[in-house]
Structure formats: C-alpha cells, structure tokens
Amino acid sequence: MRAALLLLLLAVAGHAPMLARATWRYTEPFRALVAHEMVTSGDWLVPTRGGEVILTKPPLYYWILAVVHELAGFDKLWLRVPSVLLLWLAGLCVFRAAGRQWHAGVAWLAALGACVSPLLLWHGGFAEIDPAFTALSVISAVWLAENAWLDSREARGRALLAGLAGSLAMLAKGPPYLLFVAGILLLSWRRLGVLRLSLFALALAAPFGLVTWAMAEAVGAERFAQVAATESVGRVADFGWRALLDTPVHPLRALLVALPYTLWLRRAWPRGDGPDDRAAGFRRACTAGALGCVVILLFFPERPPRYMLAGVPLLAIGVAPAMADWVASLRPLPSWVAPAGRAVAGLGVLALLVLPWLPFPLPGRSFVGAALLALTAPRLRSRPTALAWLLLLPFVIVWTFKWDTEHVRAFGLRSEAASAAVMRAVLAEHGVERPLFWRDPGDNFAVELDPDIPWDTQSERPPADARWLIWRHHDGQPLDEALADFVERARVRGQRRDFVLLERVR
Numbered sequence: 001m002r003a004a005l006l007l008l009l010l011a012v013a014g015h016a017p018m019l020a021r022a023t024w025r026y027t028e029p030f031r032a033l034v035a036h037e038m039v040t041s042g043d044w045l046v047p048t049r050g051g052e053v054i055l056t057k058p059p060l061y062y063w064i065l066a067v068v069h070e071l072a073g074f075d076k077l078w079l080r081v082p083s084v085l086l087l088w089l090a091g092l093c094v095f096r097a098a099g100r101q102w103h104a105g106v107a108w109l110a111a112l113g114a115c116v117s118p119l120l121l122w123h124g125g126f127a128e129i130d131p132a133f134t135a136l137s138v139i140s141a142v143w144l145a146e147n148a149w150l151d152s153r154e155a156r157g158r159a160l161l162a163g164l165a166g167s168l169a170m171l172a173k174g175p176p177y178l179l180f181v182a183g184i185l186l187l188s189w190r191r192l193g194v195l196r197l198s199l200f201a202l203a204l205a206a207p208f209g210l211v212t213w214a215m216a217e218a219v220g221a222e223r224f225a226q227v228a229a230t231e232s233v234g235r236v237a238d239f240g241w242r243a244l245l246d247t248p249v250h251p252l253r254a255l256l257v258a259l260p261y262t263l264w265l266r267r268a269w270p271r272g273d274g275p276d277d278r279a280a281g282f283r284r285a286c287t288a289g290a291l292g293c294v295v296i297l298l299f300f301p302e303r304p305p306r307y308m309l310a311g312v313p314l315l316a317i318g319v320a321p322a323m324a325d326w327v328a329s330l331r332p333l334p335s336w337v338a339p340a341g342r343a344v345a346g347l348g349v350l351a352l353l354v355l356p357w358l359p360f361p362l363p364g365r366s367f368v369g370a371a372l373l374a375l376t377a378p379r380l381r382s383r384p385t386a387l388a389w390l391l392l393l394p395f396v397i398v399w400t401f402k403w404d405t406e407h408v409r410a411f412g413l414r415s416e417a418a419s420a421a422v423m424r425a426v427l428a429e430h431g432v433e434r435p436l437f438w439r440d441p442g443d444n445f446a447v448e449l450d451p452d453i454p455w456d457t458q459s460e461r462p463p464a465d466a467r468w469l470i471w472r473h474h475d476g477q478p479l480d481e482a483l484a485d486f487v488e489r490a491r492v493r494g495q496r497r498d499f500v501l502l503e504r505v506r
Helices: 002-019 028-041 060-072 076-101 104-115 118-123 129-147 154-173 175-219 221-230 232-238 241-246 249-257 261-267 278-299 311-328 337-357 366-379 383-411 416-430 443-449
Strands: 436-438 468-474 486-493 497-504
Touching: 002 076, 002 104, 002 118, 002 383, 028 060, 028 076, 028 443, 060 076, 060 129, 060 154, 076 104, 076 129, 076 278, 076 311, 104 311, 118 129, 118 311, 118 383, 129 154, 129 175, 129 278, 129 311, 154 175, 175 221, 175 278, 175 311, 249 261, 249 278, 261 311, 278 311, 311 383, 337 366, 366 383, 416 443, 416 486, 416 497
Parallel strands: 436 468
Antiparallel strands: 468 497, 486 497
C-alpha cells in the first residue's frame, strides 16, 4: 500500500505539468468531442464527431472519457486524469511482478520505467488514446511474460487476465497491441502450452470481437470492413520510398526514445542461466516484447515515437536488474561519465546565454532548467548519484523547458484558443445564441468555443432555419456559393485560416 501511494505521488508529480495545461494539444480535442457527443446523443456504441460516424479507432477510450464527462463535467484536467491513473496502474503491476522476481530496488527501477520514463512523461498527461493503450498493453504483456514461468493452477487464471487486458488494449487502439506481445509469444509459446495459449486467445478475442461485431451491425459490415482495411495492419500497403529511407533511422530513434534504459541494453538479455530460471526467463520475455515492436515497425510506413510507448516499460523490466547491479558495484564511474557531464553542463550554459534572446516568456522556467543542468551535471561522483540524476532529469525537463514551450503554444498569437476567445466576445456582441458550424470548424476551435454548437458538414446548403453560421475560411479559398444568402458580420484571423461569423439576410 505504501509503495502504491508513493508511486502514485511520483506519477502525479511527473505528469502534473501536462495535466495542468490550459489548452488542448495534439488530437485531444478530437477525442473530447467524440466523448461529448456520446454523452449528449446517448449512443455509446458508434463514435461520432460533428454527427459523422468515426470508425478509425475502437470505442473503449471514448467510453472512459464519456464516463469522466458524466461524473466531472467537460473539464480538461479531469479528462486527462484517466491517462495518468492507467499508467500508474501499469507501474504498480510492473512493481509487483518485478518484486516477485527480484528485490525492491529492481522493482522500483522497473516501475518508474512503466509510468514516469521520459517518453511517457512527454506523451502521458493527455486526453489521448496512447497512454491508456500503453498501460493496458503493458499490463497484458507483463502478465503474459510472467505466466510463461508459472507451473501452478494460478497460471491458467493469469492467462485469462492477460488476454482480457489485451482485449481492452485492442478495444482502445486495435491490432497495434500485437506489436508488444509478438516477441513474448514467439519466445515463450512452448512454455505456455496449448491450454494457456487457448485461454489467452479466448479472453483476447471475446470482448474485442463482441464489440466490433456490434459496431459492424450498427454501421453496416461493408462500411466497417472498408475502414478496418485502411487502419493499423492495412497501413502496410502505404509503404513507399519515404518509409524505406527512414528504415535505417528507425532503430536509432528507438534507442533514443528509450533513454536512459538503453544505456544498459546489452545486459537486457541474461546469458548463462538455465532454461528453468524464472527471473531470467521473465527478463528475456519482456525484452523480446520491446525489441519485437521495433522490428515489426520496420514493415510499417509510419514509426513515430509514440508507437513505441509500451515498449519502454518492457525494456525497463529487462534492464532493471542490470541497473541495480551497476549501482551496487563498488567500481568507480565509467570514464565516459565525466566528459558527458561536462558536455551537458556546456549545453546548460549555452542555453542560459541563448534563452534571453528567444520569444519565450522569460525569465520563465527554462532558465531554471538550464541552470540546474549547468550546476548538477559536472558533479556526478558516484554511481547512485549518476543514476538518480538520470531518473530525475526528465522531471526537470518537463517542469521547465516543456512547460514553457507548451505555454507559448497555448497562448501564442492567433492560437486556436485565442481565436475562440475572440469569437466568444464577437458572439456576445452580436447577441448570437444559437450559431451553427458550417462545414468542419476544426476540433480545437470547436471545443474551445463551445462543444455544444451543432455542426453541418454533409448538407450542400445551410439549413433554411439557420440564421447565424460560423465558417472556417482558409487563405485563398473562394467563397462558397451556398452562402449567397449570408453576409459577413465579423472575421477572426488565425494563423492559416480565419473564422467568419455570417448572418442570413434574405
């Protein structure tokens, strides 16, 4: 219980800067709009956005957001909280699994990799599918990897739980879950045996299959199949020259996004242990899950770092014992640590000199982060302090540099949030109570302005009873002939598009 609370505090401390952001980021507004329409329409089976059916992702994450919406309202902070809580649950699962194999120090190193590793701090505190999918995939993969080395009746129940967690991961994002268990299954299928593999497959297929069947029945099997063929596995068909040129860079990218755990990568696959060594087998299985993801992505045209999120916790499990042994060693620090520390300190000094000339809200937190880098990096004298510095560095970066860049994006000139604030004032000035979005206004602008404003993206002409329209006008785009009965009352200038308020006059 004490370990769970401490891990929760660390997760909240690490993800708090992204949780507290004042505006939406990435596809957060898209997810929030879909969940909002689930709540307002009452249809929780088929996701919609602006009244249009969205089948690109399964509905589980939208259900999570919709439940939070019902309980806590349409609030950015609360809609982001489930992502962090699920990552914390994944960290707790890893902590307990690693604790059954090794001592508490190894368990803590593995658990930190599962909920506050650098890549997760960068992508975790968002109302996005990826953190939830990562957490569920990690829980399933860890239970499956551990299950291969259980010989008791508990193994059958654990196989069912691993399959159920995997099915939930697939209900969040679909077949990409298989990226992280392919290596585990390839390495451990003989030890798992036919019975446990069957139980795992049954639990994996049943919930996912039932929900997808119900969705296909609701929207039509042909339409559902067309979307499924273009998503996930179907994207392999888009493999081209650009993906081929990116292939040599992909392994390097994978090494970088998994730092600092890749520093111990060569010791992630223990040798010299017997085939019945449970701890060594568990390490090898988790490492195989992480490496399998990297290898399989070689055959996909898109390989952004967030696709490898679930691989980082699995790699952290594989290297955690090596990290603990490295810290416990009585030998001095490796010779490369001192030059690396001086190089990082030099970057901190350079940042202190450059930051005052950048359009950041200085003095800001970036200045503090640069000062900490300059002062602490050269002072690493022992292995425990070096490892502690590596683990705390992502917290410093997120609380300083990342905080400032997100602040600039959120409140910069002509941001979507700023445009929505101006449009709200314009609507109040003209006494507009029931506007209509004509065509697609963009997710961010729509959520920031008012998620309850209806959309009309399908009709050729505005409805006859619509007096006020809000229309997104791209630079250089000709005026729509369907708007001949409307006159422009106000225009809010954005970065590459304007938002126009139109009133019907005849």
